[in-house]
Amino acid sequence: MSIDVRGVNKRFGGFVALDDVNVSIPTGQLTALLGPSGGGKSTLLRIIAGLESADSGSIEIEGTDATQLPPQRRNVGFVFQHYAVFKHLTVARNVSFGMEIRKRPRAEITQRVDELLSLVHLSQFADRLPSQLSGGQRQRMALARALAVQPTVLLLDEPFGALDAKVRKELREWLRRLHDEVQVTTVFVTHDQEEAMEVADEIVVINHGRVEQVGSPDDLYDRPANEFVMSFLGEATTLGGTLFRPHDIEVATSPLAVGGIEGTISRIQRVGFWVRLTVLTDDGEAVAVEMTRSHARELGLAHGQTVWLSPVPRAARVSIAV
Amino acid sequence: MVSRWFLRALVAGYLLMLVAWPVSLVATNAFTNGLDAMVMVFTDPGVVHALQLTVLVAGIAVVINTVFGVAMSMFLVRYEFPGKRLLSALLDLPLAVSPVVVGLALVLVYGGRDGWFGPFLESLGIRVIFSTPGLVMATAFVALPLVIREVVPVLTEIGTDQEQAAKSLGASSAQTFWRITLPAIKWAVIYGVVLSTARSLGEFGAVKVVSGNVLGETRTATLAVEELYLNFDQAGANAIAFGLAMVSVLCIVVVGALRPRHRI
Known part of the structure; x- marks a missing residue:
């Protein structure tokens, strides 16, 4: 198992965001955390990334206990809903950021940036500033930036949530193909059941801070564990x-x-x-x-x-x- | 249409009578006898020292306020703590309080003879009041909120997404600050620095109280203007005043040039 979440609890004041969550996410697969807004799925993702800390419980990434590790030492790639581009850096410098921090040799950085930009179809935009890109292009750049550091796991928080319906659909198909190509363990958060069913190998349904069911899209659709899963994944x-x-x-x-x-x-x-x-x-x-x-x-x-x-x-x- | 012209005339007239005309008179008076007054004043060792002292004091105060201002802004925007609103309000105090009060307050605390903390420092050989440290403190106090008030809104606006992205890519807190946060607030910081510089160079009230006005030691440029003026050396006073005004105008020009870029 690539990511092991054990007994994680998280409260924001009186609000219970996560209530004793236990999930294991398999290596090399594309897993969706699916659930309604405010159900705790983004919080879980941010806790896995170390951007938020759990009140109790533990997080293990590829066999190492990451519970106490700061985000910069977890080796995860994170993609934000609103892209979180570095506005003052060019597309190429955005992508190379993580490698520059890791002090990789210049030649290696240049080569890897070229590879990644062609992977996300942004080669011709290398020297532009993010403000000159469309939403979809920015998110692809953010994805390349996250992949550049060769993360053990790639985490995406509602990655297509801010895009219009058409671009959204294109990007989700593209993400699926990209994942088949890159094969990095990927977890993405979505509230769109169609998106989860179409893209994910495995879906974790989260509601009211609890895991309702874990399974393949077919499992969940054909053998829902409860009323909530049944009605959330279709009519x-x-x-x-x-x-x-x-x-x-x-x-x-x-x-x-x-x-x-x-x-x-x-x-x-x-x-x-x-x-x-x-x-x-x-x-x-x-x-x-x-x-x-x-x-x-x-x-x-x-x-x-x-x-x-x-x-x-x-x-x-x-x-x-x- | 008529009312718009009337409003324009009103604003222009108001600014002319209050600002433009008086300031331009300082300039013309400074050059009544050609460059004589200028040359005389700026070769006077006392005046030269006063100008150097002003530059030194303003320079130190601006550096302190910039470092402290950026740190304080990060603290105010990025962390939640009890009393945050109170602290925020407190930071505006120097704008509201008369600089003379600031000067007196500093004397009460750091005064060498009966200050609260002053005699102790004096026994260590550190003189604050009637000395350069006092001048720096008074100047730093009055210009304190200027950097903070510029940086806080920009920090709030950019949010934490970029910083979190940098962290997730492996950057330490220091790397995140230097590579991501600081470039993002760069123009706000520069703007705050320019405003602080203008304010610090021109400070008079607080400095007057703590300086003691010793020629060649603690007399700053603004104090020199007053001294010359009181001694009926109108031309000399005008000459220094013109110099100070020119620096302020330069600051405003710099700010004006920065502002459109800062907005983008």
């Missing part, structure tokens, strides 16, 4: 007191299946390829159901029609705690 709806994905609910126009729950269609929405139904059951539940348009057409569904709902076999499900 969820209740049927008979259990949470399901709306596309995991089957609709029958006659009471064929045993245990089907009866209800009436109160709303039909067509969203492109999908049809979204709202079915009011006799128990008063409003159940969301999703199906393809062709399937809906086959069934001949109409507003006000009585239908019977049942989950598909092997559907992801979570019972709601009462």
